[in-house]
Amino acid sequence: MKHGLGRIRGCVICGALVAMAAGCAAEGPSRAAASDCERYVSGVEARIRQERGGVGPFLPGIDAEHAARLRGGQIVVERLTPAGGEALPGGLLHDWRGTVFVPGATVKEFEGMLRDFAAYPREFAPQVLAARLVAGSGERLQMEMRVRQKHVIAVTLDGTYDVRFGLLDAENGWSTSQSTRIEEIGADGRPLSPDAEHGFLWRLDTWWRYEQRDGGLYVQMETVSLTRSIPAGLGWVVGPFVENIPQESLEFTLRRACAAMREPTGIRQSEGREGERQ
Secondary structure, three states: OHHHHHHHHHHHHHHHHHHHHHOOOOOOOOHHHHHHHHHHHHHHHHHHHHHHOOOOOOOOOOOHHHHHHHHOOOOEEEEOOOOOOEEEOOEEEEEEEEEEEEEOOOHHHHHHHHHOHHHHHHHOOOOEEEEEEEEEEOOEEEEEEEEEEEEOEEEEEEEEEEEEEEEEEOOEEEEEEEEEEEEEEOOOOOEOOOOOOOOOOOEEEEEEEEEEEOOEEEEEEEEEEEEEOOOOOOHHHHHHHHHHHHHHHHHHHHHHHHHHHHOOHHHHHHHHHHHHHO
């Protein structure tokens, strides 16, 4: 009987969360928020271009102490915007940077893994549900990806991304990804209408940098995301998602990318199947 009551309470709570989420739709970012985000992203891109060009370190924030921690298996994560995100008109901007070290990995191997979009549902399970190349070849590609994020509530998103790759030399490479479309997917598997979306993710830009030295590969990932602001009275539902998902997603992606380079294919496939069952 107690187990039955527990299931009933769980259903009631889930129903309440769904109802509250449905009641806080946000029809896209305001013009001011989109403009402020664009200016911020332009500034990040300018900084990264300078760093790739030799003005400052190729991998910022990684001194000798951090490098030792990375080689010891730790992930170094930095928040580059204020706690909770930088407030914009009706939105929040989040900038996170993380770095890992993959022993024995090379620039060529890592770039090959990033380019293999069809393998993403296996390598980045259970977050990535589907991914495919849409167009392009060589250094400029366009890809589509469906992801599911869960934090108090579960959200499924479809996105289209412009992806670029580049090499400075045999030991230093980079890749960038910019969202051109992000749509929230409903329970029926179809995109929600603009006035029904909740604004959990409006924009996502990602910068990868990887440097081969010390017997392995240092991999750095920086992400800038734009989400809705937190509605009054619904912080306990929406807040954990928009505040925690950017960091958690970055850390998850780095861990899985690291695992994809370290583990035999058979083990990675087994883990992917287990993630899909969860």
